[in-house]
């Protein structure tokens with residue numbers, strides 16, 4: 001028998017969760033018909049949802065023994081959700097997918113075909129269109145991938161997603177990376193292994209809303225840059241040298257000019273100009289160093305990536321005790 005774990009991070013997904021459950025059941029059924037040696041577990045991560053998500057999960061876990069869940073003590077973010085899911089999964093293969101059906105379950109049979117013989121360790125989808133996304137967002141997304149791939153040794157594939165079908169070996173490799181500042185797109189790529197990309201057109205959410213705001217995404221992309229590249233640190237150094245050089249030249253020009261045509265205003269201006277430039281530069285560099293320092297600080301503390309408040313096991317036990 002081969003067990004497939006399907007890990008689904010959920011944050012306020014009461015609207016789509018029933019739809020998702022229905023769809024995934026169809027897919028599991030279909031896959032079992034094609035491969036009789038397959039069994040499944042559904043592992044939902046309730047990332048501190050404020051709506052009825054947890055209630056729905058409890059209900060599902062009571063009715064369906066393939067359903068497991070982990071409920072966090074608060075919202076820890078999708079990255080933490082994925083980590084928890086991978087850590088608690090028991091399958092020979094692990095799938096990570098969103099609850100909002102933007103990662104169509106219909107892809108699973110195809111993905112399984114790629115990994116089942118060990119030819120690939122991972123099958124994943126790659127969006128080739130950004131349909132349904134605002135122009136501004138697409139523009140910045142493209143820009144991010146361009147910058148990222150230029151300054152980081154780890155390749156981040158444009159359009160790659162967190163919809164993945166992985167072998168146990170790759171999952172274990174990912175679990176080895178216990179960093180606190182998690183940027184999955186980088187982590188998946190960093191661990192390597194053979195990955196097969198399946199291209200597809202973007203799918204819109206059937207219900208609910210995306211929890212990503214523009215600024216949320218912006219912060220996340222900065223996270224990616226700081227987690228997988230030290231280029232900004234080097235950039236600050238180069239920029240510092242450049243600005244100092246310009247300031248020096250400007251200063252010399254102004255001094256020479258002031259000697260030829262004595263004008264007290266000129267000297268005064270030069271002073272202010274140099275002062276501004278240098279203090280700006282210093283602030284900038286200090287900020288950069290501070291950023292890396294703060295990241296290091298969080299890593300060094302070895303904080304847990306997530307905290308569990310309830311799981312299907314504790315819930316089932318509680319229900320049994322009540323009876």
Ligand code: UDP
Pocket residue numbers: 008009010011012013047075076077078081097098099100102209210211212
């Ligand atoms: N999600 C999560 N924690 C969060 C935000 C999102 O577990 O803090 C889950 C969400 O429930 C969904 C997936 O991550 O299953 C993707 O979220 P969303 O659809 O909001 O992102 P988008 O598809 O717009 O990138």
Ligand code: MG
Pocket residue numbers: 098100102205210
């Ligand atoms: Mg989504």
